[in-house]
Amino acid sequence: MRLVECVPNFSEGRNPAVTDAIAAVITDTEGAWLLDVDPGKATNRTVVTFVADYDRAVEAAFRAVAKAAELIDMRKHQGEHARMGATDVCPFVPVRGVSMDECVALARALGERVGKELEIPVYLYEYAATREERRNLATVRAGEYEALADKLKDPRWKPDFGPARFNAKSGATVIGARKFLIAYNVNLNTRDARKANDVALEIREAGRNQRGPDGKFMRDAGGEPIKSPGRLQACKAVGWYIDEYARAQISINLTDFDVTPPHIAFDTVCEEAEKRGLRVTGSELVGLIPLEAMLQAGRHYLERAGSSAGGPEAHVVEAAVQSLGLRELSAFDPAQKIIEYRVAEATPLADMRVRDFADLTSTDAPAPGGGSVAALMGAMAGALAAMVANLTVGKKAYQEAEEEMRAVAVDAQRMKDACLRAIDTDTRAFDAVMAAMRMPRGGDEEAAARDAAVQEATQRAIDVPLGVLRTCRDALTPIAAVAERGNRNSLSDAGVAALCARAGAHGAYLNVLINLPGVSDASYAASTRAEASRVMEETAARASEIIERVTSALSRAATGESQLTGGAGSAPASSRKRDSNQEM
Numbered sequence: 001m002r003l004v005e006c007v008p009n010f011s012e013g014r015n016p017a018v019t020d021a022i023a024a025v026i027t028d029t030e031g032a033w034l035l036d037v038d039p040g041k042a043t044n045r046t047v048v049t050f051v052a053d054y055d056r057a058v059e060a061a062f063r064a065v066a067k068a069a070e071l072i073d074m075r076k077h078q079g080e081h082a083r084m085g086a087t088d089v090c091p092f093v094p095v096r097g098v099s100m101d102e103c104v105a106l107a108r109a110l111g112e113r114v115g116k117e118l119e120i121p122v123y124l125y126e127y128a129a130t131r132e133e134r135r136n137l138a139t140v141r142a143g144e145y146e147a148l149a150d151k152l153k154d155p156r157w158k159p160d161f162g163p164a165r166f167n168a169k170s171g172a173t174v175i176g177a178r179k180f181l182i183a184y185n186v187n188l189n190t191r192d193a194r195k196a197n198d199v200a201l202e203i204r205e206a207g208r209n210q211r212g213p214d215g216k217f218m219r220d221a222g223g224e225p226i227k228s229p230g231r232l233q234a235c236k237a238v239g240w241y242i243d244e245y246a247r248a249q250i251s252i253n254l255t256d257f258d259v260t261p262p263h264i265a266f267d268t269v270c271e272e273a274e275k276r277g278l279r280v281t282g283s284e285l286v287g288l289i290p291l292e293a294m295l296q297a298g299r300h301y302l303e304r305a306g307s308s309a310g311g312p313e314a315h316v317v318e319a320a321v322q323s324l325g326l327r328e329l330s331a332f333d334p335a336q337k338i339i340e341y342r343v344a345e346a347t348p349l350a351d352m353r354v355r356d357f358a359d360l361t362s363t364d365a366p367a368p369g370g371g372s373v374a375a376l377m378g379a380m381a382g383a384l385a386a387m388v389a390n391l392t393v394g395k396k397a398y399q400e401a402e403e404e405m406r407a408v409a410v411d412a413q414r415m416k417d418a419c420l421r422a423i424d425t426d427t428r429a430f431d432a433v434m435a436a437m438r439m440p441r442g443g444d445e446e447a448a449a450r451d452a453a454v455q456e457a458t459q460r461a462i463d464v465p466l467g468v469l470r471t472c473r474d475a476l477t478p479i480a481a482v483a484e485r486g487n488r489n490s491l492s493d494a495g496v497a498a499l500c501a502r503a504g505a506h507g508a509y510l511n512v513l514i515n516l517p518g519v520s521d522a523s524y525a526a527s528t529r530a531e532a533s534r535v536m537e538e539t540a541a542r543a544s545e546i547i548e549r550v551t552s553a554l555s556r557a558a559t560g561e562s563q564l565t566g567g568a569g570s571a572p573a574s575s576r577k578r579d580s581n582q583e584m
Contacts, residue, residue, distance in 0.1 A: 002054040002097035003343065004106065005180065006061050008090040010046045010068050011083045011171075013039040018071045019046045025063040031056030033343045035288060044079025045088070049288070051343050054098050058110045061090055062117075065110075065173065069118050074145050074171040082138075084145045085171030089137060091126065091178045095290055095339055103177035104128045108161075111175045115162025118170070121152060122161040125176035130160050137174060145171045182254040182293065183286035184262050186269045187247055187328060189279040196239025196248035199272045203250070203265070204230040204237035231268055234259040245329055249284070257290070263297035266324055282325025285332070291340040294320045299410065308393040310386050310409020313417055347424045366434070371426035371465050374507025375419045377500045378472045382416030384497035385475060388482035388490040401485040408478040408486075415475045419468060419504070426464045426511075432457040433518075458518040465511035466532060472505035473539040476546065483546050495550035502543035509536040 012018045019039055027034045032052040039046040052060050065087045072086035090110065092103040107128035115122045129135040143151055149166040151157045158164050159172065188196055201208035207230040210218045218226040230237075234256035241248045250269050254260055262283075270280045298316035299309035301323035309316065317334050326332040335341045349357060349368050357376075361368050389409035392398045398405070436453035440446045479501060483494035512532045519525045556562040 001343070001345075003051055003095040003340065004054050004057040004098055004103060005049065005051050005093040005095050005339065006057055006090065007047060007049050007093065008061060008064055008068075009083075009088045010048065010064075010072065011044065011074060011077050011079065011086055011088055012068075012072050013044045013046045013079065014041050019048075021071060022046075022064050022067045023048060025067045026050050026060050029056060029060040029063055032060035035339070035342055040081070042079070043081035044077060045081045045083065051095060051339055054102065054106075057092060057106055058113070061092075061110050062113055065090065065114055065120075066118060069120060069170045073169050075168055077145070082141055082144055083171075084141050084143075084148055085120065085173045086169070087120075087173045088141075088171075089125075089174045089176075091176045093178060093180050095180065096292075100127050100177060100179070107175045107177045111161040111173075114173060114175070115159065118162075120162050120167050120170045121148075121159035121164065121172040123172060123174045124160045125174050127177040128175065134160075137176075140174050148172055179256045179258075180290055182257050182262060182289055184252045184254060184265065185284040185286060186250040186252065186266060187245070187281045187283060187325070188249065188273060189281050190248050191241055191246065193239050193241040193248050195276060195278060196241070196250055198239065198276065199269060199278075200237035200239040200250050200252075202230060202272050203232050203235060203252075203268050205233050205235050206230060231272075232260045232265060235265060247281070257293045261293055261296050262289070263300045263320070263324065266297075280325075282328025284329050285326060285337055288337060288339045288342065291317075291338050294334070294338060297324060303406070306394070308390045308406055308409050310390055310393075310406065310411075310413050312413065345424070345428075347421065349427060350420045350423045367427040367430050368423070369427075369430065370507055371430065371468075371511040372423045374465065374504045374511065375422035375426055375468045377504030377507060378419035378468050378475065379416050379423070379504075381472060381475045381479065381497045381500035381504060382412045382414075382419060384493050384500065385478040385482050386412035386416060388486040388493050388497070389478070391490050392482070392485075392487040395487060398485070398487065404481060405486060408481045412475065412478040415471050415478070418471050422464055422468050422471075426461075426468075429457070429461040429464045433461050454518070455520060458515055459521075459524065462512050462515045462519070462528060465508035465515075466528065468508040469505050469512065469532060469535050469539070472501045472508065473535050473542075475501045476539065476542045480542070480546055483550055491550055491553060495547055495554070498543045498546040498550065502540060502547070505536060505539040505543075509533075 010019065010022060019037060023034055023037050026032055026048070032050055034048070034050045036049040037046060048064065050060060068086045074086055077083070092106045094100055094103050104127050107124060111122040111124055114120050123134060123140045124130055125134055125137050125140050134140050148171055152164050152166055190196065207227045209225040210228050212218045220226055234254060236253040236255065238251050239248060240251055252265055254262060254265060266280070266283055273280050294317050295313070297320035302309040302311070302316065302319050317338070321327065321332055321334065349372060352360070357368070361373065386409045389405040389412060392401060392405040393409065433454070436450065436457040439450040439453055441450045476498065479494060479497045483491065483498070486494060509532055512528065516525050516529055553562070
């Protein structure tokens, strides 16, 4: 799934009936998941957070904007927060598998539709801005609703979409694309908000005002304060005291976690706190966080401890939770706090016990079938490659390969997880084809709708195994690395990994072929067949080469012609997991 976050702000925070109705239209949109509704009485404003599949994000957002236009009258609105419309601002945020440029495209598509169908003036901001002076939300919203009528008469403020005339009931809406904002607080062992704020001034991008020898703030020729920049970019921070927790915190907004991720902010606060005789006791995540930010943190702390960061995803996430102290103040459930986990589809097949999966496959149930089994083989290929890499990390005899094996383990885990997801995705794709074929086809419209649904479902049923085929091909890169430079006592495991990759690829290839005759798009069918054949040939050749090398090496060792250990010891492979401290 390609995920987009959308965070529309509505100018109503006191009437639950209105905000509930807006939330309901989002919930009712297929492919959209409502995550949070946060009303404020004083601000008379509600911030809604939802995540949607890329193809459904505009539809869900438009329905919410339309409902707000129907129910909110800006002529009666009063509140403490700056605002200029019933839907005041509506940003799209890339979460997974979506670029910023694609979010800009969403913003423009929504803006065009809101302007045309609802006749609401629309301005684009941040990454979607059409003019540099409109990038900043505060600049666009200057004067607020009360100044909008005159603003629209100024040619410089002609809307990007919609009429250049005042819509008294709905005002104007600002739509854009921005990066994900992580709201994150770091806890200190003090009640003194001034000490916390001193740390905040040191780390935030804006920094602090410089003082001269006389202790007074220094100013430039224009009278503006001269700043000393803070340590962290894309970071806003302030110190405060929270009575509920009986401690001070550094309240942080990370506006680009690719620039400054939470673990770097945490470590930096720890350094600055220690300089002042303070201790960091933990941290708190406000709202949700992308999975990648948690994985980055987990890998960072695992590697710092000298451990492999190429463990299962759940282990890496847990390392992040513990290292950041995210459970100090309250429970932290990754299933509720990580965006991708909140919207993840159920994986009943991948979650089965091995015996139950095999038993179900052996029955006359139509699924799981060969496609899911092929995906399982691909997952085992990745798992074995990660295992051999992890058994190599930390061994003195393989120090030269240490850095490479750490990276290999992480890559192999990603490929394993991709194939695990495909076990259930393949079955869902098959079910969708069956459901499409059961659609009525009495009249011309029904027949056309059924044909379109069958074609869409069939292409999906091809795309899933094609993805598995590609992943099995890619998995041979880490498999070749562990076969050549990994722990020699696990060489047989590397060989089995190659066998699994080849079997998974061939199984996926067969599932592509069996579905292609059902596609009416000749161009799609031809290009897909050509790609699948090419990838299969590459995979078979690379896998065979690895298997042949591994088999040859093991055969020579079995006849005493060579040793696998390369001077690293002579422990048998069967002992590799019984004593993790032995040198291998």
